[in-house]
Structures are given as structure tokens and as C-alpha cells.
Amino acid sequence: MPKNLYVRAGIYWARFKVRGVEYRESLRTRSERVAVKRLALLREQVEDESVFGVAGPVSWADAVVSWSQRISTAVGAQTYTRYLCSLRQVRGHFDQLSVQQISADILKDLIKARRRAGVKNATIRRxxxxxxxxxDNAADEGWISDNPAVGLNRRRIVPERTERIVLPQDASIAMVFPRLVPRVRDLCEFTRETGLRLDEVTGLRHASIDxxxxxxxxxxxxxxxxRVVPLTKIAEAIIDRQPRYIGKPWVFWKDKGQRLTEVSSRLxxxxxxxxxxxxxxxxxxxxxSHHDFRHLFAVEYLRSGRGSIYDLQGELGHSTITVTERYLAFLTPDQAKSAKSVMAQRGAHSPRFEAANA
Incomplete structure (x- = not known):
């Protein structure tokens, strides 16, 4: 088979790269000889457009492939996975378009469509x-002159809604926990004790515990x-309640040692x-919800004088102190004053934390 040719359902297709973009196109022939000629013409056309600085239409799918090759090593694994998830959600809006056709109006239409589908503003912004x-990558490659998304005022078009903080009440917890799967119940208790996010708890490995x-x-x-957070006695006791699955790393697991999933939906x-x-x-x-136990951890942390608001920011992994300061609303004036000092009243532990560190 000649280079840059392959056969699909008996038809010859071209496949080659120019400036990092992979081009695939049907050559609409079953003849290898004809396919070779058409491939040469197609490649010459694409290369001429590239050399003379006039990019031909680059499909959205090809733009994503090029972006993926560059970005996969430039961002963290979780960020890359979130990007891919978002791009899968919007591909129906862009797959029939070239990147040159994507304008600010097209992006606004996307926002409207996502809203009609009931998608949350935070997800639309992602x-x-x-x-x-x-x-951005398409602009770097010279396929478009400017990124139309840059000119959008995303906070105005897709306003950010402040998350409402809900603290689980003991009476309500008591009505749910007896009916909850023990491992999921332990996971919720672990978040209340450590403040870890759901994916941080389900991704917790035994090797990460010192x-x-x-x-x-x-x-x-x-x-x-x-980041590193304290291992309290209560957190350690919860870990010890989890049978260890030999050969698997997860503290909280299911079935044959797989990482525990579907916690939010179960709860x-x-x-x-x-x-x-x-x-x-x-x-x-x-x-x-499960995330509300993270809120409960934060409020109990400050009420008990376990540390300052700045200590709490570090334990929760917040990038800015503004996010952490929301919890001050749940404190008395004296508690808030203490929490905002550099050194909180660490001696005033609640019975819960006294028991945790006894």
C-alpha cells in the first residue's frame, strides 16, 4: 500500500499531516493508480495553502486532534480529562463547521442551546x-486570526452563581445513615473529618497515608x-474499618477492588x-449531598478553633481566601474574629476534635 493511503470499504482514502494537522479525505476511487494521483494533487493544494499563509477550511474535528496533541502534555491529567468531557458535549454544535466558521455569534448560540438543555452555568463556562x-491552538497554527471566545464576557453572558452552603443537620443525618451502604456512610464521615472532596476520597490510596x-x-x-492534611484518630479509625483488597490501592473500593463510584447518585x-x-x-x-459534609467540616473546624481561616484554606485546597471566607457567616462574632487571626485559638477544641486527637 503506497504511503498516506488506506482503504475503507473498498474506497481509497488519503491520510497525511501538514503543520501538525492530520487530513483525512476520501479519494472516491477504487483504483490505486488514480488514488495516488489524487493524493498528490490534494496534498499539493493543502501545502500551498499553508505555505502562502492562506489556510484552507480546517474542520473542528481536525482542530481538536491538533489541540489534543499539544495540550495533553501541557496541562494536568484531570484538566485534560475535563476538557475532553466538555468537547464531547459540544461536538454536535461544531462537527459540521470549520474553525474559520466559528464566530462569537456561533458561541452565543451554543450558550443558548446548553441553557435550553438545562445545563448549569458553571458547566457552560467550563x-x-x-x-x-x-x-487558541487554531490561532497559533495560523488557521484563524483571532480567538472569538476571547472577546466574550463570560461572566456577563453566563453569570456565575454562588454555591449555596448547606450544613447537614444531625437529625437528618440520623434518618439517612442507617439505610446507607456502610462503605458510603464511612466515606461521608471521612469527608466530615478531613474536608476532602469526593474524588479525593474515592481516589485515596493506602500509600498516601502516613x-x-x-x-x-x-x-x-x-x-x-x-496538598497534605492531618490524619486524625477518627479518620484513621474509618480507614481501619475498610477491609483491604489485596493487590488494589484504594481505601474505599467496590466489587473486585475497583475504585468506589456512584456515591453522589446513591446518596x-x-x-x-x-x-x-x-x-x-x-x-x-x-x-x-456528599459535598455538604465538606462544608460541615469547614464550619466545625472554625467553630472549634482548630485553626485559622488561612489554615482552613490550605486544608481545603482553595486557591483563594475569598472562597474560604464564606464559612465565616456561620460563626459568632468572637469565633469569626479568632478565625481571622493568624493564630486561632487551637486550645478550644470541640468534643469531636478532642476525641479525634486523644
């Missing part, structure tokens, strides 16, 4: 970030950042059923 990254130094190393936090389904039953019986119940 989608736009991924699309903008591809268009019992001598009393630390837990979060190897891939948000933004692929590494969400159960709290919904409990809420329905409570409504029928006219019993007070407040729904909560």
Missing part, C-alpha cells in the same frame, strides 16, 4: 474554556494540586426517598 483552548507523620497526602486535588436517591417519606409523615427533614 465548556467555553475548553472550546477557547482549541481556538501513620507515623499522621498525614494524608492528596496527590491529585482540584487543578492537579498536591441522592436515598435522601430523596427519605424526604418523600418525611413529607408524608410531616416530619422535618433537610436533604443534603
Amino acid at each position: 465548556d467555553l474554556t475548553a472550546v477557547s483552548s482549541v481556538l 501513620r507515623n507523620e499522621r498525614t494524608i497526602t492528596v496527590e491529585k486535588g482540584k487543578g492537579d494540586k498536591l 441522592g436517591d436515598l435522601t430523596r426517598r427519605v424526604a418523600q417519606k418525611a413529607a408524608r409523615e410531616e416530619v422535618e427533614f433537610h436533604r443534603f
Whole structure:
């Protein structure tokens, strides 16, 4: 088979790269001799456009392939995975377009379509970030003069909604936990004790736990950042309750040692059923999610004087103190004053944390 040719369903196709972009196109012939001639003409046309600085139409799919080859080593694994997830969601809007056809109006149409589909604003902004990254690469390759996503005021077009903080109430927790799978219940308790995010807990490996130094190393936090948090007695006891699956690294696992998944959906389904039953019986119940235990950790941390607001920022892995300061609203004036000091009143531990470190 001659170079840069392959056969699909008996038809010859061209496949070659110019300036990092892979081109695939049907040569519409079953004859190898004709295919070789058409390949030469097609490649000459593409290379001429590239040399003279006038890019021919570059499909969105080809632009994503080129972007992927460059970006995969430039960002962390989690960021790259999030980008790919967003690009899969929007491909239906762009697959029939070339990058030259994508304008600010096209992007605004995408935003409207995603809103009609019930997609949250935060997700739409993530989608736009991924699309903008591809268009940045297209501009670098010379296929477009400017990135149309840069001119969009994303905060105005897709306003950011502040996450409402919900603290799980003990009475509501008591109505749910007895009916929850033990391992999922332990996972929620672990988040309440350590403040780790869901993917940080489900991705926790035994090798990341140092019992001598009393630390837990979060190897891939948000933004692929590494951080170290304390290993309390309660957190250690929760870990010890998990049977270890030989040959597998995960602390929280399922089936044959695979990483535990579907925690949010399990907890969400159960709290919904409990809420329905409570409504029928006219019993007070407040729904909560797994992430709300991270909020509870933060508030209990500050109320107990375990550390300052700056210490809490480090343990939660927040990039800015502004995000952490939301928890000050749940404190008394004296507690807030103490939390904002560089050295919080570490002696005023709550019974929970006294027991944790006894």
C-alpha cells in the first residue's frame, strides 16, 4: 500500500499531516493508480495553502486532534480529562463547521442551546474554556486570526452563581445513615473529618497515608494540586474499618477492588426517598449531598478553633481566601474574629476534635 493511503470499504482514502494537522479525505476511487494521483494533487493544494499563509477550511474535528496533541502534555491529567468531557458535549454544535466558521455569534448560540438543555452555568463556562483552548491552538497554527471566545464576557453572558452552603443537620443525618451502604456512610464521615472532596476520597490510596507523620497526602486535588492534611484518630479509625483488597490501592473500593463510584447518585436517591417519606409523615427533614459534609467540616473546624481561616484554606485546597471566607457567616462574632487571626485559638477544641486527637 503506497504511503498516506488506506482503504475503507473498498474506497481509497488519503491520510497525511501538514503543520501538525492530520487530513483525512476520501479519494472516491477504487483504483490505486488514480488514488495516488489524487493524493498528490490534494496534498499539493493543502501545502500551498499553508505555505502562502492562506489556510484552507480546517474542520473542528481536525482542530481538536491538533489541540489534543499539544495540550495533553501541557496541562494536568484531570484538566485534560475535563476538557475532553466538555468537547464531547459540544461536538454536535461544531462537527459540521470549520474553525474559520466559528464566530462569537456561533458561541452565543451554543450558550443558548446548553441553557435550553438545562445545563448549569458553571458547566457552560467550563465548556467555553475548553472550546477557547482549541481556538487558541487554531490561532497559533495560523488557521484563524483571532480567538472569538476571547472577546466574550463570560461572566456577563453566563453569570456565575454562588454555591449555596448547606450544613447537614444531625437529625437528618440520623434518618439517612442507617439505610446507607456502610462503605458510603464511612466515606461521608471521612469527608466530615478531613474536608476532602469526593474524588479525593474515592481516589485515596493506602500509600498516601502516613501513620507515623499522621498525614494524608492528596496527590491529585482540584487543578492537579498536591496538598497534605492531618490524619486524625477518627479518620484513621474509618480507614481501619475498610477491609483491604489485596493487590488494589484504594481505601474505599467496590466489587473486585475497583475504585468506589456512584456515591453522589446513591446518596441522592436515598435522601430523596427519605424526604418523600418525611413529607408524608410531616416530619422535618433537610436533604443534603456528599459535598455538604465538606462544608460541615469547614464550619466545625472554625467553630472549634482548630485553626485559622488561612489554615482552613490550605486544608481545603482553595486557591483563594475569598472562597474560604464564606464559612465565616456561620460563626459568632468572637469565633469569626479568632478565625481571622493568624493564630486561632487551637486550645478550644470541640468534643469531636478532642476525641479525634486523644
